[in-house]
Amino acid sequence: MQPDGTDQGMPGTGRVRRAKLTVRPEKRRLTLNLPADLLERLRNTVYWTPGLTMAKLVTDAVSDALDRLERRNGEPFPPRMEELKPGRPRRWKPVSEPIRPRIQTDNPAPRL
Numbered sequence: 001m002q003p004d005g006t007d008q009g010m011p012g013t014g015r016v017r018r019a020k021l022t023v024r025p026e027k028r029r030l031t032l033n034l035p036a037d038l039l040e041r042l043r044n045t046v047y048w049t050p051g052l053t054m055a056k057l058v059t060d061a062v063s064d065a066l067d068r069l070e071r072r073n074g075e076p077f078p079p080r081m082e083e084l085k086p087g088r089p090r091r092w093k094p095v096s097e098p099i100r101p102r103i104q105t106d107n108p109a110p111r112l
Helices: 036-048 054-073
Strands: none
Touching: 036 054
C-alpha cells in the first residue's frame, strides 16, 4: 500500500487499485435506565439472535420510534434551541390561554 491509499495492483498490468474507504458515522455514548423486564427481553433477544448486538437493536428501535414521531409531526423536529437539562423533565401542562409575562413593579396597582 502506498501513502496515497493506492497499491500497485497486479504487477505488469499498469493498473492501480484504490483502497476502499468506508466512513462510519460518529458515535457517542448514552447512559440511561430501563425497566428491568425490558432490559431482560433485550438481552434475551440479542442472545438468541445470531449476529445481533444490543447497540444495533437499540439503534434500530430508536430510529424506528423517531421516524414514527416525525411522521406524526408531519416533518422532522427542528434543532434544539438549547441543550437539554439533566434530570427529570418538568411536568408539561397544555395551556388553554396564551402565556402572558408577569410584570413586577415597585408600586402595586391599586385595588378597585
